[in-house]
Amino acid sequence: MLKKELQTKIKLLNRRHFLQLGLAGIGIAGAAVALSNRPSTVKVPPLPSLAATFTSGVNPITVLRDFDYGTVKQENGRTVREFHFEARTSSIQLTSAVDFASWNINGRVPGPTIRATAGDRIRVYFQNHAGHAHTLHFHGIHPAGMDGVTPILNGKSFVYEFDAEPFGVHLYHCHVAPVTRHIGKGLYGMLIIDPPKPRPPADEMVLIMGAYDIKEEGKNQLYAFNGIPHYYMKHPIPIQQDQLIRLYVLNVMELEAPVTFHLHANMFQVYRTGRTLTPTEETDVITMGIAERHILEFAYHSPGKYMFHPHQDALAEAGCMGQFEVIGNT
Amino acid sequence: MFKIQIKGFFIVAMISMMVVIGCSSISTKNSNTPTTTEASPSVSQVKDNMAGMNHGTKFNINTSLEPELDEIAASLKIDALYDKVKKQRPYNNLNELVSKQVLTQAQFDQVKDMLTLEGTLTGEAKDADYMVKLGLMKGHLLVAKELLDMKRPAEALPHIGHPIEELYVTVADQLPARGVADFKATLDEAKDFIKDKPSDPQVMPKFNAAMAAVDKALAAIPATQRSSPTFIPQVINGLLDSASAEYGGAISANKIEEVDYQDSRGFVAYASILAKDIATPLQKTNTKASSELKAGLDDLKKTWPTVLPPSKPVFTGDEVAAKVKKIEEITKPLTGTATAISSNVDTSTDFQPGLAKFKGVVTKVLTSVEGNDLQQAKKQMGEAIDAWGAVENKLKANKDAYKTLEEKLSDVQTHLVIPPNPDRAKSIASLQALIKTVDTYANKGK
Numbered sequence: 193m194l195k196k197e198l199q200t201k202i203k204l205l206n207r208r209h210f211l212q213l214g215l216a217g218i219g220i221a222g223a224a225v226a227l228s229n230r231p232s233t234v235k236v237p238p239l240p241s242l243a244a245t246f247t248s249g250v251n252p253i254t255v256l257r258d259f260d261y262g263t264v265k266q267e268n269g270r271t272v273r274e275f276h277f278e279a280r281t282s283s284i285q286l287t288s289a290v291d292f293a294s295w296n297i298n299g300r301v302p303g304p305t306i307r308a309t310a311g312d313r314i315r316v317y318f319q320n321h322a323g324h325a326h327t328l329h330f331h332g333i334h335p336a337g338m339d340g341v342t343p344i345l346n347g348k349s350f351v352y353e354f355d356a357e358p359f360g361v362h363l364y365h366c367h368v369a370p371v372t373r374h375i376g377k378g379l380y381g382m383l384i385i386d387p388p389k390p391r392p393p394a395d396e397m398v399l400i401m402g403a404y405d406i407k408e409e410g411k412n413q414l415y416a417f418n419g420i421p422h423y424y425m426k427h428p429i430p431i432q433q434d435q436l437i438r439l440y441v442l443n444v445m446e447l448e449a450p451v452t453f454h455l456h457a458n459m460f461q462v463y464r465t466g467r468t469l470t471p472t473e474e475t476d477v478i479t480m481g482i483a484e485r486h487i488l489e490f491a492y493h494s495p496g497k498y499m500f501h502p503h504q505d506a507l508a509e510a511g512c513m514g515q516f517e518v519i520g521n522t
Numbered sequence: 523m524f525k526i527q528i529k530g531f532f533i534v535a536m537i538s539m540m541v542v543i544g545c546s547s548i549s550t551k552n553s554n555t556p557t558t559t560e561a562s563p564s565v566s567q568v569k570d571n572m573a574g575m576n577h578g579t580k581f582n583i584n585t586s587l588e589p590e591l592d593e594i595a596a597s598l599k600i601d602a603l604y605d606k607v608k609k610q611r612p613y614n615n616l617n618e619l620v621s622k623q624v625l626t627q628a629q630f631d632q633v634k635d636m637l638t639l640e641g642t643l644t645g646e647a648k649d650a651d652y653m654v655k656l657g658l659m660k661g662h663l664l665v666a667k668e669l670l671d672m673k674r675p676a677e678a679l680p681h682i683g684h685p686i687e688e689l690y691v692t693v694a695d696q697l698p699a700r701g702v703a704d705f706k707a708t709l710d711e712a713k714d715f716i717k718d719k720p721s722d723p724q725v726m727p728k729f730n731a732a733m734a735a736v737d738k739a740l741a742a743i744p745a746t747q748r749s750s751p752t753f754i755p756q757v758i759n760g761l762l763d764s765a766s767a768e769y770g771g772a773i774s775a776n777k778i779e780e781v782d783y784q785d786s787r788g789f790v791a792y793a794s795i796l797a798k799d800i801a802t803p804l805q806k807t808n809t810k811a812s813s814e815l816k817a818g819l820d821d822l823k824k825t826w827p828t829v830l831p832p833s834k835p836v837f838t839g840d841e842v843a844a845k846v847k848k849i850e851e852i853t854k855p856l857t858g859t860a861t862a863i864s865s866n867v868d869t870s871t872d873f874q875p876g877l878a879k880f881k882g883v884v885t886k887v888l889t890s891v892e893g894n895d896l897q898q899a900k901k902q903m904g905e906a907i908d909a910w911g912a913v914e915n916k917l918k919a920n921k922d923a924y925k926t927l928e929e930k931l932s933d934v935q936t937h938l939v940i941p942p943n944p945d946r947a948k949s950i951a952s953l954q955a956l957i958k959t960v961d962t963y964a965n966k967g968k
Contacts, residue, residue, distance in 0.1 A: 276912065281767070281770055281771030283773075283774045283775065285775075289776075290776060291775035292774055292776075293773060293774040293779055293782075295771060322767065323767035323768035323769075323782060323786075324768065324771075324782075324785075325687075325688035325689070342691060343687070343689070345689075345764075346763065346764045346767050347760075347764070347767075349638075351635075368687060368688055369683070370680075370683070370687075406776075408779065
């Protein structure tokens with residue numbers, strides 16, 4: 193019944209998510225224009241309609257292309273982007289056997305992907321309802337007072353405000369000791385700062401490699417792309433043949449040696465930390481220590497399924513593995 | 523930490539507020555059109571200073587002094603705002619500024635992000651906040667002692683760690699004014715021994731010194747206040763709020779997280795000690811509350827039968843949250859002053875502010891539809907869904923409100939958002955119905 197379907201969809205907090213579902217089949221003509229800033233020259237195959245895995249109503253498929261540009265305001269001729277972040281606790285079903293008590297931003301792991309253009313003002317209203325003291329520490333360039341290393345107690349709030357500098361791909365995470373635990377529990381996310389002149393159109397996606405120390409023994413047992421182990425193996429990511437793909441890849445695996453991201457059957461161009469506008473190398477494996485992040489670009493020219501995973505195969509098989517499904521152009 | 527350099531901050535705050543209020547505030551959610559406009563250097567410099575120095579603090583409507591509020595008054599062009607605000611104190615939540623007719627909804631919306639019930643605390647509110655923070659430290663140490671007595675130093679370690687990592691820095695700047703010597707080194711020493719020399723005979727003396735230091739800091743609050751049946755309940759509530767939040771985060775289907783379980787046990791243990799401290803005076807002033815408080819805490823304590831977590835939770839996170847809420851319903855009326863010291867009241871089940879915001883956006887949508895700008899209306903619906911998302915969880919406390927509003931919102935979706943060419947009349951009708959439904963819940967209290 194259409195009405196019931198809609199009621200379910202309303203449960204989704206995120207409007208961007210709603211508009212994305214529109215792409216999947218409801219057929220809102222206007223949605224393609226309204227949805228993010230992806231030009232119509234970029235072809236993205238329809239997304240599967242999947243159940244939410246987080247309390248925010250999103251799942252890893254929606255997290256992929258969910259860029260939060262914030263509420264845009266003009267203050268004295270300047271673009272200001274405002275975000276409302278709430279640290280909460282909630283359970284995530286990581287596997288059929290494992291339910292994990294996460295600490296998260298806005299009910300999802302990873303937290304929302306903040307996106308701005310270099311020179312914008314970013315303003316994050318941070319409220320903490322997650323029991324322990326937490327902070328938001330941003331990577332990038334900002335004054336010491338905005339560095340997010342002073343604990344914000346449960347029930348308190350703080351406004352982080354700084355200029356979006358420098359362009360590239362960055363991250364944010366809680367910086368209360370033990371940071372290993374605070375990141376491990378899920379308090380992290382990506383911060384993308386676009387260069388003043390946008391990069392060429394591409395199908396852009398976020399992939400964050402994380403790990404879970406389920407038993408709190410100083411060792412990880414499960415690993416994941418974008419929060420849920422094995423998810424993109426079970427639900428391959430549809431991408432279009434010949435379409436330029438731009439991945440924003442980040443490693444936040446605590447308690448591990450650096451991991452080597454690998455893409456099957458292809459080579460990718462590397463833009464290290466997103467700090468260049470031309471690639472610095474081409475390869476099919478790139479080693480990333482924790483908090484390292486890069487932009488990787490590639491295109492597939494023949495249909496089929498292609499895996500991606502850290503080449504530390506035990507970690508991959510414990511959940512940090514996924515597939516692209518290249519849809520033919522015929 | 524958040525030192526207020528009064529003069530500079532207010533000038534900066536006033537300028538930035540006038541900038542915010544003076545400029546048109548365009549909310550365009552999904553634009554990322556590259557910006558090349560330049561900010562006027564002086565304002566952006568000023569804002570940088572603000573960002574580096576003091577940004578992040580807000581004006582406390584219960585305790586702010588006249589010069590602070592007058593900056594807001596000037597930008598809103600309200601005469602004698604301070605007097606009006608002061609007259610209606612105390613406020614239990616920010617929205618009372620509107621319901622008590624100190625500000626209109628529009629004025630409130632303009633400045634609400636600069637207002638709080640905490641932050642620049644003064645007087646009793648500040649004392650209660652100080653005591654909550656030290657009470658949390660004390661709770662941690664009570665649990666640490668239990669574990670050390672059981673010869674489990676590795677498990678005790680996080681409980682000496684948390685006071686240092688999460689709490690000390692938040693009270694450090696108050697200690698000199700309260701005549702308390704810095705005691706971080708004492709805490710650090712206890713931690714060093716527990717971590718790296720757990721079997722050393724110095725462990726217990728060092729630990730006891732840490733506990734004594736926290737007790738000394740607590741004693742900076744005068745004894746009369748510490749046995750006050752109007753002051754102490756505020757502290758109890760702050761401790762219970764943290765206990766509830768941490769315990770909720772400790773529970774998953776598979777297990778109980780030991781550290782967070784123990785933290786919350788410690789907080790409730792100290793809250794119980796405080797309740798005992800005021801039991802006699804409270805019994806004299808309010809016998810009913812006194813026995814209800816004791817009964818409530820005795821029931822709550824069943825959540826933590828032992829210092830090591832049980833194999834299955836005695837109560838779920840939601841059950842504990844409900845118990846804490848019930849206790850707070852007993853203690854809040856006792857306090858007689860501003861409540862919700864350590865919890866930001868905006869996060870209670872009060873959905874009024876969020877609902878008001880939602881109504882504002884939906885009204886904009888209706889205006890757009892009436893003006894035949896259907897594309898604009900669709901875009902604004904996106905904001906409406908975001909506003910819905912922001913208030914949704916709080917609305918859920920009132921099942922009726924939540925269900926009815928969701929249905930009405932769904933109708934709007936059906937008529938306005940889904941069809942490529944929406945029916946204007948049906949869209950208007952469904953929007954009006956939604957707004958009407960919002961109004962029925964808007965003034966019905968929490």
